[in-house]
Amino acid sequence: MSPVPLPRPGVARLLRRAALPLAAAAVAAPATLVAAAPAAGADRVVTVASPGPGPAASDRVKVLEQGPSSAKKVLVLMPGTSAGASYFKPVASALLAKLTGWQVWSVDRRENTLKDESVLRKAQLGQATPQQLFDYYLGWIGNANAPADHFKPLSDADAAYARDWGMRTTVEDLHRVVALARKGGRKVVLGG
Secondary structure (H helix, E strand, O other): OOOOOOOOOOHHHHHHHHHHHHHHHHHHHHHHHHHOOOOOOOOEEEEEEOOOOOOHHHOEEEEEEEOOOOOOEEEEEOOOOOOOHHHHHHHHHHHHHHOOOEEEEEEEOHHHHHOOOHHHHHHHOOOOOHHHHHHHHHHOOOOOOOOOOOOOOOOOOOOHHHHHOOHHHHHHHHHHHHHHHHHHHOEEEEEO
């Protein structure tokens, strides 16, 4: 079997960064949700404003907060490259099952604002089948009969501002998350 030719230069890199992690997350998400026991207190997603280079829509990071809102200690977890907050959900659930008085905040870095998660969200809500999920993100590659409504990778020009998001922007984003976690005198531990 020969490899499927990619439609244009740069797509392979973008697929590695956007489509493949989404597809992997979509396949793993149902198992993760079943395997992870719910933590005390409902999970919440909070958006933290963080000015930086680029359009205003990208000047934010999302944080998955797990555990009781009355907690006096917060473990802030920062994912590595190409990862997001959901990677920590099972670990956070396991920790919270053993620890009292803690919350776990998992950071979803600003790069994640570039992802097209539209069909992934539908699949998580049971509104798209696994086949529809695959077709949207990967099934169009090398398929001349693919419908026009499929994942369209960003070109480098579409997100040129992201080149300015280096370490400084990442640290500033994390600083804002930690500052929010410390409100009310809470003790914060940083991990990743």
